[in-house]
Amino acid sequence: MTKILLTGSAGFLGQQIARSLLLQGATDLRLHVRNKAPAGFVEGLQREFPQANIEVAAANLLARGSLDAVMQGVHTVVHAAAGMKGAAADMFANTVIGSRNVFEAAGQAGVKRLVLISSFSVYKTDQLASGATLMDNNPIEPVGVDKGPYGYAKTRQEHLLGEVKQQYGFETVVLRPGVIYGPGGGALSPRVGLNVMGWFFSLGGGALLPLTYVENCADAVARATLHAPDGAAYSVVDDHLPSCKAYLDGYRRHVRKLRVIPVPAGLFRWGAKQLTGYHKRSKGQLPAVFTPYVVRSMYTPLRYSNAGLKAIGWTQRVPTPEGMQRTYAWLKANKR
Amino acid sequence: MLKIAIVGCGKIADGHVEQIRATGRGEVVAVCDREPLMAEQLAVRMGIPGRYTDASQMLAETKPDVVHIATPPDSHRFLGQLCFEAGAHVFMEKPFALTEAQSREIVELASRYGKQVGVNYLYNYEPPGLALEQLVAKGSLGDIVHLDTSYGYNLAGDYGLAVMTDPGHWVHRLPGKLFHNVLDHVLAKVVPFLGDDIETQVVAFRRRGLTGSAIVDAMPDELRFILKSGQVTVTGNVSAHGRPVQHHLRVTGTQDAVELDYTARTLVHTARWAQPSALGRLFPAWVQAKQYAGNGWRNLGLFRRHEYHYFQCMRVLLGRFYDAVEGKGEAPITPAQILRVTRIIDQIVAGIAAQDEAHA
Numbered sequence: 001m002t003k004i005l006l007t008g009s010a011g012f013l014g015q016q017i018a019r020s021l022l023l024q025g026a027t028d029l030r031l032h033v034r035n036k037a038p039a040g041f042v043e044g045l046q047r048e049f050p051q052a053n054i055e056v057a058a059a060n061l062l063a064r065g066s067l068d069a070v071m072q073g074v075h076t077v078v079h080a081a082a083g084m085k086g087a088a089a090d091m092f093a094n095t096v097i098g099s100r101n102v103f104e105a106a107g108q109a110g111v112k113r114l115v116l117i118s119s120f121s122v123y124k125t126d127q128l129a130s131g132a133t134l135m136d137n138n139p140i141e142p143v144g145v146d147k148g149p150y151g152y153a154k155t156r157q158e159h160l161l162g163e164v165k166q167q168y169g170f171e172t173v174v175l176r177p178g179v180i181y182g183p184g185g186g187a188l189s190p191r192v193g194l195n196v197m198g199w200f201f202s203l204g205g206g207a208l209l210p211l212t213y214v215e216n217c218a219d220a221v222a223r224a225t226l227h228a229p230d231g232a233a234y235s236v237v238d239d240h241l242p243s244c245k246a247y248l249d250g251y252r253r254h255v256r257k258l259r260v261i262p263v264p265a266g267l268f269r270w271g272a273k274q275l276t277g278y279h280k281r282s283k284g285q286l287p288a289v290f291t292p293y294v295v296r297s298m299y300t301p302l303r304y305s306n307a308g309l310k311a312i313g314w315t316q317r318v319p320t321p322e323g324m325q326r327t328y329a330w331l332k333a334n335k336r
Numbered sequence: 337m338l339k340i341a342i343v344g345c346g347k348i349a350d351g352h353v354e355q356i357r358a359t360g361r362g363e364v365v366a367v368c369d370r371e372p373l374m375a376e377q378l379a380v381r382m383g384i385p386g387r388y389t390d391a392s393q394m395l396a397e398t399k400p401d402v403v404h405i406a407t408p409p410d411s412h413r414f415l416g417q418l419c420f421e422a423g424a425h426v427f428m429e430k431p432f433a434l435t436e437a438q439s440r441e442i443v444e445l446a447s448r449y450g451k452q453v454g455v456n457y458l459y460n461y462e463p464p465g466l467a468l469e470q471l472v473a474k475g476s477l478g479d480i481v482h483l484d485t486s487y488g489y490n491l492a493g494d495y496g497l498a499v500m501t502d503p504g505h506w507v508h509r510l511p512g513k514l515f516h517n518v519l520d521h522v523l524a525k526v527v528p529f530l531g532d533d534i535e536t537q538v539v540a541f542r543r544r545g546l547t548g549s550a551i552v553d554a555m556p557d558e559l560r561f562i563l564k565s566g567q568v569t570v571t572g573n574v575s576a577h578g579r580p581v582q583h584h585l586r587v588t589g590t591q592d593a594v595e596l597d598y599t600a601r602t603l604v605h606t607a608r609w610a611q612p613s614a615l616g617r618l619f620p621a622w623v624q625a626k627q628y629a630g631n632g633w634r635n636l637g638l639f640r641r642h643e644y645h646y647f648q649c650m651r652v653l654l655g656r657f658y659d660a661v662e663g664k665g666e667a668p669i670t671p672a673q674i675l676r677v678t679r680i681i682d683q684i685v686a687g688i689a690a691q692d693e694a695h696a
């Protein structure tokens with residue numbers, strides 16, 4: 001029996017990963033939380049999986065000293081904790097320094113296997129032509145700073161994993177989810193568009209939206225944790241992906257009305273160039289949230305592959321239409 | 337061009353680098369942080385050539401004219417001395433120091449080494465702050481009678497989130513915790529109107545629910561205080577729960593009163609009831625609307641001239657500080673004002689402690 005430590009287990013994805021690991025046969029799980037587990041979360045798992053040993057360990061990942069005890073007796077670490085919001089420096093600290101602390105503590109405690117939840121944002125996609133397929137072995141950004149604070153932090157995190165793999169000899173597995181969605185998650189990804197002063201600017205248009213329903217994504221993480229070979233990296237997306245426009249139309253039909261302004265791709269690219277120029281001329285008076293590089297990297301219509309995951313036995317538990325239906329219902333009920 | 341270095345690579349360092357560059361007066365040659373990854377991220381994101389984990393080494397190798405210290409305040413006394421000894425002027429991020437005693441040591445060290453020391457009391461340099469400066473210089477308000485200041489804080493915002501999610505965050509180590517980190521913003525605006533003898537009354541409490549972290553939960557989030565100095569009084573309100581998040585100052589003089597909104601970047605004279613009867617009460621709203629329209633027009637002009645950045649106030653302050661460094665003007669914030677701010681913070685912290693003891 002091998003003990004698995006899951007960091008960020010109280011998060012939107014983390015809670016589902018915990019359940020997926022147990023569903024797929026893990027029997028000894030240590031759940032890391034920052035302060036305390038959400039009410040009923042651990043109790044629910046214990047009721048559903050009475051034979052499993054489920055522990056909770058509270059620790060601040062930014063405090064290196066608090067992690068030694070958390071790592072004791074652990075064979076595999078699934079590292080799902082990351083900084084999702086805040087200022088650039090905080091996002092970096094919560095993602096990269098937190099990871100460095102986890103990796104170091106794991107190395108010193110003799111952990112054998114590290115599974116990292118990375119992101120689509122690390123892929124270097126600016127060179128891909130419209131209609132190309134993003135494969136698991138697509139190169140990742142060398143630095144990532146041009147992708148914005150989140151992309152930079154996640155890219156540095158992956159490079160860090162490569163460094164500690166050399167240093168400590170871990171087995172490593174990386175999962176790079178697309179847009180994780182589901183009840184409890186966000187409403188509309190920036191890939192779909194942006195809400196500005198009561199108007200929704202539809203940016204994704206007919207491009208496929210690389211969705212992964214949170215339970216399907218968690219299943220992929222669990223499958224890879226238990227079965228993927230050392231050094232593997234996987235894109236995590238579901239089958240039967242909708243276009244950004246189709247997802248937005250569904251949101252407007254099932255959740256709430258939106259005043260939508262469709263932005264054609266050419267106009268979007270031109271606008272990004274103008275904004276970047278204005279940002280420089282005005283000494284940063286308006287932030288360059290969209291640069292031509294970001295637009296090229298994130299909004300070029302691509303196809304996506306989950307063949308790598310299927311090769312290790314992952315199957316999509318929740319079909320995409322049902323996932324979207326559940327998500328819209330939750331968003332409507334919670335006025336998102 | 338001044339050679340400038342940054343010590344401390346947390347989120348406020350971004351603002352320093354951007355505004356140093358925007359002044360056109362300095363080149364950021366190096367950054368330093370004890371955490372190498374933090375130094376790396378700032379240098380990489382901002383394209384800065386030098387990155388260090390040892391401040392002494394950075395000072396020796398890059399020989400900066402000015403060092404911006406953006407570390408937590410418990411390191412300011414030590415780092416300030418290091419910089420002065422290396423021949424650099426210092427621009428300090430607030431809080432200036434942990435206590436008035438430490439602040440006094442820093443100010444005295446600057447004087448001993450013949451260097452300028454400034455502090456990022458930026459809001460006095462917002463458009464309404466600069467307009468108030470002119471009104472006071474002209475004596476338009478008469479003698480100051482009372483100031484009322486409100487400062488809202490969003491615990492779910494970028495800064496609040498960092499404090500709420502990390503029990504190891506340095507704010508939790510400050511004697512006055514969250515308030516200690518924001519009172520500079522509140523007090524820097526009122527100390528020019530106060531003397532050195534100041535009476536203080538304080539009420540502080542935690543309004544939010546428990547998080548499960550004893551350290552985070554020990555942090556109060558609502559503060560009210562009254563100051564009295566000679567014939568001038570100040571009421572203050574720091575609130576994490578009031579919405580919208582406010583940032584106001586109301587200044588009442590013997591001749592006129594003005595209301596400053598630092599978020600909306602407006603300054604208006606308080607409405608007067610100059611005409612009799614109900615008819616007289618028809619006019620003030622239109623008079624106020626005209627004042628706000630004037631503010632809006634001015635702000636539009638600032639935006640058009642690219643002088644309306646979120647941290648434009650820091651840009652103005654830095655311009656004046658670099659003038660002082662280059663011997664072209666007076667220091668924008670005097671040592672006396674810095675010491676007065678830190679003294680009042682000491683008094684408010686003592687007031688909170690006394691209140692907690694009384695409740696215990």
